[in-house]
Amino acid sequence: MEESSILIGGKAGDGINSAGMVVAHLFNRMGYRVYMYFDYPSLIKGGHNFAIVRAAREEIGAHRSQVDFILALNQDTVDFHGGMVHSSTVVLYDRSKVRAEGIGIDLPQILKEEEAPPVMGNSCIIGAFAKAAGIEWKVLEEVFARQVPKALSLNLKVARRGYETASECCRIGTLGSSPVPVISGNEAIGLGLIHGGLDAYVAYPMTPTSNILHFMAEVAETHDLLVFHPENEIAVIMMALGLGYAGKKAAVGTSGGGFCLMTEGFSLSGMSEVPVVVVLGQRAGPSTGMPTYTAQSDLHFALHAGQGEFPRLVVAPGDAEQAYTWSDLALRLSWKYQVPGVILCDKTLCEGFYSFSRLDAVIPRIDLPTKASPGPGYSRYLFSENGVSPLLFPPSPGTVIKVNGYTHDQAGITTENSEIAALMSEKRQKKGAALASEVSSLNPVVVGGDTGSDMALICWGSPIGVCREVAGSMGLRVVQPVVLSPFPKLVLQDALQGTERQIVVEENAEGQLAMLLARHGIRPHSHIRRYDGRPFAVEELEARIREALA
Amino acid sequence: MTARNLITGAQNTWCPGCGNFVIQFALKNTITALGNEGVDSDRIVLVSGIGCHAKMADYLNVNSFYSIHGRTLPVATAIKMANPELVVIVCAGDGDCYAEGLDHLVFAAKRNSDITLLVHNNRVYGLTTGQYTPTSPLGFRGRSTPSGTVEEPFNPLAIMLASGATFVARGCTRRMDLLQRTIMEGIRHPGFAFIDVLQVCASYYNLSDYYDSRVYEISDHDERDFEAACRKAREWDYNADAPIGLGTIYRAKRPTLEERLSAIRGTETDRDTTIRNVLEKRT
Numbered sequence: 001m002e003e004s005s006i007l008i009g010g011k012a013g014d015g016i017n018s019a020g021m022v023v024a025h026l027f028n029r030m031g032y033r034v035y036m037y038f039d040y041p042s043l044i045k046g047g048h049n050f051a052i053v054r055a056a057r058e059e060i061g062a063h064r065s066q067v068d069f070i071l072a073l074n075q076d077t078v079d080f081h082g083g084m085v086h087s088s089t090v091v092l093y094d095r096s097k098v099r100a101e102g103i104g105i106d107l108p109q110i111l112k113e114e115e116a117p118p119v120m121g122n123s124c125i126i127g128a129f130a131k132a133a134g135i136e137w138k139v140l141e142e143v144f145a146r147q148v149p150k151a152l153s154l155n156l157k158v159a160r161r162g163y164e165t166a167s168e169c170c171r172i173g174t175l176g177s178s179p180v181p182v183i184s185g186n187e188a189i190g191l192g193l194i195h196g197g198l199d200a201y202v203a204y205p206m207t208p209t210s211n212i213l214h215f216m217a218e219v220a221e222t223h224d225l226l227v228f229h230p231e232n233e234i235a236v237i238m239m240a241l242g243l244g245y246a247g248k249k250a251a252v253g254t255s256g257g258g259f260c261l262m263t264e265g266f267s268l269s270g271m272s273e274v275p276v277v278v279v280l281g282q283r284a285g286p287s288t289g290m291p292t293y294t295a296q297s298d299l300h301f302a303l304h305a306g307q308g309e310f311p312r313l314v315v316a317p318g319d320a321e322q323a324y325t326w327s328d329l330a331l332r333l334s335w336k337y338q339v340p341g342v343i344l345c346d347k348t349l350c351e352g353f354y355s356f357s358r359l360d361a362v363i364p365r366i367d368l369p370t371k372a373s374p375g376p377g378y379s380r381y382l383f384s385e386n387g388v389s390p391l392l393f394p395p396s397p398g399t400v401i402k403v404n405g406y407t408h409d410q411a412g413i414t415t416e417n418s419e420i421a422a423l424m425s426e427k428r429q430k431k432g433a434a435l436a437s438e439v440s441s442l443n444p445v446v447v448g449g450d451t452g453s454d455m456a457l458i459c460w461g462s463p464i465g466v467c468r469e470v471a472g473s474m475g476l477r478v479v480q481p482v483v484l485s486p487f488p489k490l491v492l493q494d495a496l497q498g499t500e501r502q503i504v505v506e507e508n509a510e511g512q513l514a515m516l517l518a519r520h521g522i523r524p525h526s527h528i529r530r531y532d533g534r535p536f537a538v539e540e541l542e543a544r545i546r547e548a549l550a
Numbered sequence: 551m552t553a554r555n556l557i558t559g560a561q562n563t564w565c566p567g568c569g570n571f572v573i574q575f576a577l578k579n580t581i582t583a584l585g586n587e588g589v590d591s592d593r594i595v596l597v598s599g600i601g602c603h604a605k606m607a608d609y610l611n612v613n614s615f616y617s618i619h620g621r622t623l624p625v626a627t628a629i630k631m632a633n634p635e636l637v638v639i640v641c642a643g644d645g646d647c648y649a650e651g652l653d654h655l656v657f658a659a660k661r662n663s664d665i666t667l668l669v670h671n672n673r674v675y676g677l678t679t680g681q682y683t684p685t686s687p688l689g690f691r692g693r694s695t696p697s698g699t700v701e702e703p704f705n706p707l708a709i710m711l712a713s714g715a716t717f718v719a720r721g722c723t724r725r726m727d728l729l730q731r732t733i734m735e736g737i738r739h740p741g742f743a744f745i746d747v748l749q750v751c752a753s754y755y756n757l758s759d760y761y762d763s764r765v766y767e768i769s770d771h772d773e774r775d776f777e778a779a780c781r782k783a784r785e786w787d788y789n790a791d792a793p794i795g796l797g798t799i800y801r802a803k804r805p806t807l808e809e810r811l812s813a814i815r816g817t818e819t820d821r822d823t824t825i826r827n828v829l830e831k832r833t
Contacts, residue, residue: 028833146833181829191825200632222816223824226631231657235624238617242597242628245615246636250628268618358829394613394636395592398554402607404616405600413560413608414616 002057004032004172005067006129007084009050009077010122012043019071019122020051024182024353025143026126026135027055031175034182035060035465036353037535042207042291048076057175059355061319061465065537069133071125072098073107090169092128094121103132103166110161116154123148123155127162134171137163181356185349185462186211188320188356189279192327194219195360197335199248200226202239207291208350209253209281233258237265237276244274245403247393249331253279256298257288263305269340270310270428272403273381273389277331282346284533293533294347296461299512302342303485309425311432313341313439314485318464320354322446325363326482329442332366337388337435344484346507348535349462364442374399379410383423387430436486444483445495453477456499457545458524460484460513463505466536473538474545481513489520501525503548505541554591556581560608567756569723569749570602573670574609576730577639581612583734584637594637597626599651601643602677602751603670620650623658626665627807634808637737638665645675648684648706658742659713663807666736666743668721669706672751673788680754687789692754707783710744711776711800717743718779718800723750724761728796735798741806748794761794768797776800 006023010016017038024034032055040049052063066086072078072093078100085091091102096109105128107121114120123144130140140159148155183191190212193201201216203209213229220227226248230236233254240250254262259280269276282298284290302314315330317323327343334341372378372390378399382389389410394401402412407424409415446464449457449471456477459467464480471478479495481488496502502524504514509531514524526548530536536544556578564570585591594612598604600619607614617625626640647655647669658667674692675681681694685706689698710718717739721729729747736743748765750758764786772778779800786792818824 146831179833181832183829183832187828187832191828194821195825197821202628219824219828220816221814222827223818223821224816226811226815228631230624231653234621235654235657238621238624239628239631241617242615242625243632245625246595246629246632248632264618265621272615356829356832358825394595394633395590397592399592400611400613402614402616404607404614405618406616408616411558412614412616413558414605 003055004069004133005052005054005064006069006071007050007052007067007077007081008071008122009048009081010073011045012040012047012049013045014049014073015119015122016049016051019126020053021182021353022126022143022147023053023129024055025147026130026139027053028179028182028355029139029143030135030172031177032056033059033355034353035062035355037063037348038351040292048074048080050077050081060469061354062469062535063537065539069129071129072100073121073125074098090132092125092132092166094125103128105162105165110158114154114158114161116158120155120158123159124162127159128166131163131166132169134168182353183320183356184211184351184353185320185323185345186351187215188323188354189327189343189345190215190219192324193251193277193331194223194225195324196328196331197249198225198251198331200228200240200243200250201253202228202230202236202243202250203253204229204233204236204258206255206258208283208347209255209279211351212253212279233261234265237262237278240276241265241269241272241274244276245393249335251277251279251331253281255281255283256285256301259298259301259305266340267306267308267310268405270306270308270312271405273338274403275334275338275340277334277341277343279343279345281350282344290533292347294462294535295508295531295533296346296506297508297512297531299344299460299484299516302344303516310428311337311339311435312485313339313435313483314344315342315483316344316461317482318349318461318480320356321359322482323349324356325359328363329366332368333435333438336366336368337431338391339431339435344461346462352462380412381408381410381424381427383410383427386434387427388434432486439483439486440488440491444481444488445491446480446482447477447495449478450475451477454498454500456496456502457505458502458513458517459505463507463536466538466541467505469538470541470545474542484516487516487520492522496522503528503545507531507535554611556591556611558609558611562609563605564602565752567750567752568602569672569751570606570670572723572726572729573641573668573747573749574606576726576733577606577610579730580733580737584737589637593635594639595629596639596641597622597629598641599643599646601646601675603641603643603646606641620646621654622647623651623654623667627658627661627663630663630665630808631811634664639737640665640667642667642669644669644671644673644683644685648704656709656713659710659715659744661807662714662716662741662804664741666733667745668733669746670749671706671746672749672755673757674751674755676751676754685788703788705783705787706746707799708780711780711783715744715800716741716802716804717798718783719743719745719798720748720796721745722748722761722765722794722796724758725765725796728767732797739801741804764792764794765796766793768795768799771799773798773801776802
């Protein structure tokens with residue numbers, strides 16, 4: 001078998017996410033590429049959580065609508081996911097709580113005999129799964145040693161009991177590839193920012209980007225990185241601007257609600273030309289919406305947030321590798337052109353896990369302009385050909401560095417002079433044009449699938465995973481604009497050259513990418529939209545495309 | 551450095567008789583005095599909000615971040631975190647700091663970042679032409695409250711004491727020498743220094759005579775005694791008639807935010823090593 005899907009479910013507090021990760025790493029160790037989708041409600045204990053781990057020979061970024069194994073720690077796992085069962089799906093379940101057909105294991109009995117706490121039930125069922133799937137014990141042992149941080153020997157004992165209790169149903173073969181890192185989209189963003197030169201990360205917790213804050217805080221225990229969690233999102237963005245003024249490259253992370261609070265500071269970044277990068281993790285809105293479910297409904301919010309007119313960078317990576325690359329680029333571009341930047345992601349990308357190949361070598365190098373020379377003649381907002389003024393940070397000898405949210409002159413002093421006001425607006429416009437020109441040389445549009453096909457799927461953000469796969473299987477071209485502001489119109493037109501039929505796939509109700517395309521004269525024929533907080537499974541999207549083409 | 555003209559060429563637009571002139575001179579003299587003590591003016595950063603007070607950023611020829619309404623303190627805290635060598639002075643208004651940005655004020659006191667805050671407290675919105683602020687007295691008739699306000703003012707000193715501020719003082723633009731001494735004390739204080747500056751608004755709330763007959767310089771007061779500080783802070787409630795004490799009312803020693811942050815800061819600076827270590831753990 002070259003591909004497997006495993007669903008593991010239980011209540012919040014059962015450790016479903018970490019159990020999913022261990023399953024993902026079993027496949028990783030056997031040479032598979034993996035993807036994990038984690039679905040959980042907004043509560044701490046109880047409810048129903050599940051993870052779908054999918055393993056395949058090639059890199060993937062989507063789940064299937066059917067699974068080969070179900071690992072059930074609660075009855076809901078069997079009851080809710082009946083539709084995902086096929087004729088040879090194997091169900092492993094906790095016999096003490098769950099009524100099902102398959103391999104029942106009395107988890108409480110085993111845990112009692114081994115004097116293990118209830119949370120180790122997932123280790124036991126993973127042991128049973130390994131046996132049922134024909135995975136060698138030594139693979140499980142290796143994975144546990146690397147991935148189980150606490151009480152390794154007891155976890156192994158409990159897993160061994162599960163392994164001995166189950167019987168082999170099939171034999172998942174080992175592939176030749178070596179294991180690669182398996183990281184979440186959030187971690188990819190964090191690592192990309194660090195690679196791009198990040199000095200500080202400031203955030204207030206909010207799903208789905210809280211885990212960037214946790215990740216950065218963990219990194220900062222050893223790495224020289226300032227990580228700060230202040231009183232609210234307004235303080236977050238204002239702190240980032242204070243750090244930027246003092247020369248520290250800062251990023252912030254939030255979701256739509258937090259970004260609402262940040263917009264005044266975001267506009268200040270545009271006017272004061274102090275760079276900041278905002279990681280905006282979309283989730284189902286409006287308002288609080290469904291906090292732990294996915295959406296792509298903040299594109300226009302990101303494109304238009306903040307009063308007044310100023311250039312901004314908006315990038316929407318769709319998988320871990322793009323997240324790493326474009327977080328690096330977003331930080332560097334934001335500093336090179338002294339504009340605010342947004343990394344627009346969503347719950348599916350942020351909290352999904354991906355096999356990750358680090359492609360540092362192919363990340364284009366964005367060099368920051370040389371610093372100005374200090375002295376009394378320094379002007380923070382000096383006019384220049386491309387609108388970008390040389391930077392200095394305090395303290396600089398004999399130099400006064402003034403930044404200002406009011407309309408200002410070149411020295412940074414407030415003015416209401418009409419000529420200067422117009423020139424300063426033009427300065428910002430020039431920066432936007434310079435940014436647009438550089439962006440167009442950075443492969444801002446990804447083309448995949450059958451690149452010769454005259455039918456194209458157009459998508460943005462995390463649906464690239466499912467679109468790429470479906471495009472491959474159905475013989476379609478897939479076109480993904482990664483940069484959405486400045487909009488890479490010419491590159492996109494090029495990417496769509498020779499297509500007669502275009503279908504836009506996005507996870508919102510109003511067709512936000514479609515509207516953006518229309519503004520640039522691109523009017524696709526069909527639209528596939530989803531707005532129930534869930535990402536498309538491969539088969540679901542295939543069916544919707546067939547429907548659209550019928 | 552060579553002595554720098556501390557006043558920019560920007561045209562000053564404060565009203566004649568505005569209390570801001572007094573604060574500007576006090577600040578200018580303080581910066582000059584700091585220069586004489588070896589604190590280079592290049593190290594000074596002024597952060598202002600929005601309001602009449604904020605024009606200080608245009609008028610003083612020092613590094614400045616002219617921020618937005620209510621949002622001085624997070625900017626100032628971050629500048630200090632970014633580079634503890636900088637001397638960060640914040641000018642904020644009472645509408646700015648006590649209304650729009652009160653959350654940040656409480657947290658600045660809680661954090662004890664080593665910055666100095668001057669609240670230009672004229673107890674009225676000047677730039678928006680005369681509305682009440684959190685420190686206007688009950689019944690204040692402003693343009694949004696023509697029949698008088700229906701809420702008591704709050705006492706910013708009491709709020710700061712309750713929030714853990716380590717330096718709490720009051721000044722008045724009618725007593726410039728004392729104000730200047732208080733600002734210098736605030737800047738020298740290692741930690742968050744809060745100075746409420748009673749400021750005359752010549753156009754919308756001219757309390758010159760009122761302050762002249764009530765302010766006095768605090769003496770015979772133990773500023774290390776928290777209970778005594780609380781009593782002193784409550785002597786005048788910004789509403790009823792009472793003597794108004796000026797000077798430092800509380801001072802305490804506590805590690806600063808920057809000291810605590812530097813104690814837990816990681817040391818690895820090679821980005822590639824850090825990224826490789828993270829990825830290794832996740833393989």
